[in-house]
Amino acid sequence: MLGCENTVIEAVDWHQEDTGADAGQLMVTVHVRPRKRQASRCGICGRRRPGYDAGAGRRRWRALDLGTVRAGLQAAAPRVACPEHGVVVAAVPWARHDAAHTRFFDDQVAWLAAACSKTTITALMRISWRTVGHIIARVSGEAEAATGRLAGLRRIGIDEISCKKGHKYLVIVVDHDTGLLIWAMPGRETSTVHAFFDQLGEERTRLLTHISADGADWISGPTAARAPQAVLCAGPFHVVSRATGALDEVRREVWRTARQAGAITVVRHGSRTIRSSSGDAKSLARARYALWKNPGNLTGRQEAKLAWIEKTHPYLYRAYLLKEGLRVVFQLNGEEGKEALTRWLSRAARCRIPEFVELGQKIRKHLPNIHATLDHGLSNGLIESVNTKIRVITRMAFGFHNPAALIGLAMLALGGLRPALPGR
Secondary structure (H helix, E strand, O other), rough: OOOOOOOOEEEEEEEOOOOOOOOEEEEEEEEEOHHHHOOOOOOOOOOEEEEEEEEOOOEEEEEEEEEEEEEEEEOOOOOEEEEOOOOEEEEOEEEEOOOOOOOHHHEEEHHHHHOOHHHHHHHHHHHOOOHHHHHHHHHHHHHHHHHHOOOOOOEEEEEEEEOOOOOOOEEEEEEEEOOOEEEEEEOOOOHHHHHHHHHHHHHHHOOEEEEEEEEHHHHHHHHHHHHHOOEEOOHHHHHHHHHHHHHHHHHHHHHHHHHOOEEEEEEOOOOOEEEEEOOHHHHHHOOOOHHOOHHHHHHHHHHHHHHHHHHHHHHHHHHHHHHHHHHHHOOHHHHHHHHHHHHHHHHHEEEEEEHHHHHHHHHHHHHHHHHHHHHOOOOOHHHHHHHHHHHHHHOOOOOOOOHHHHHHHHHHHOOOOOOOOOOO
């Protein structure tokens, strides 16, 4: 019932809690000790070591509830002298080192954390959210140490994601071949990217063949210096998103022009005067989704909105066609894609739309990386998908003060480290 292996049960007793939120509840305490062959081992490396002293006395570990009854283990906690790790508490087979919960308890909390909200976990497991963070970091750290996730990497993607207010970011690395999140670290600087390559090591870095990223210098600089043999591919998502941003700037410019021409309605509301858009300005304000979406996903009303823009605002419609033309470029591959991109750059240079002229100049700066994307078909779509899932996890993990807990949770959910439910 307790899920403890290599453990001898010495006695079982029960009592009612006297204090705290659990006052009056039944608590079953199981007195245990490790089997002889599992005793006197270092809590960190697990090797048999000579005893040092009896430690601080008997300790308690929280176990999974027995039905509706809380359960815990109690045992002596002697210390051993390890030549590598110094004087540490001896390992016990039912719990991880420096943990106050059994392995089964930790594994169930980690599984739940990757699948449901914090309110559910804290209510079901009767622990605080801060404790959940410690458990996640402990379980993911052990799973990461036991797997060689950085071995055999060939094609990777690097990107950043905002994880907290105040410009707090994580740099993430995804394996294109397995689709798994393999590395994450707080920060958004060249030193963060160098930290990844330091952990990867020179030998494994030389095996990299392709790296996808956006055009940020803080990624491309360290990548070119540490892995010069790898082909650096610019993510099409970021290129097309910049075109969408340029299109929206043009839409706002046309909207402001329409408002200045008098397409407004003045409404008195008490002591306030509200100037709201009307006529063309109002229609343009509501046209952004029709301009943003792919043509195949437009509704009937949005198609009608585009037809109206084509007739009444040709300047904005030309910007829309440039955005769509760039998106089509990345649906092609190889030489066909390169030729289409060359034609698009020529159109952008002659379009007399400042936002797209500037975008064309930026694309020319990263043209070799974009050509590599068209040649090898490697995009940042997978990384953007992982980023979206991390944003969901960030909302679920609201309350983590330490980014290590968030990274651990992301590794459990997206890095293939989530443990199985106990007994499954």
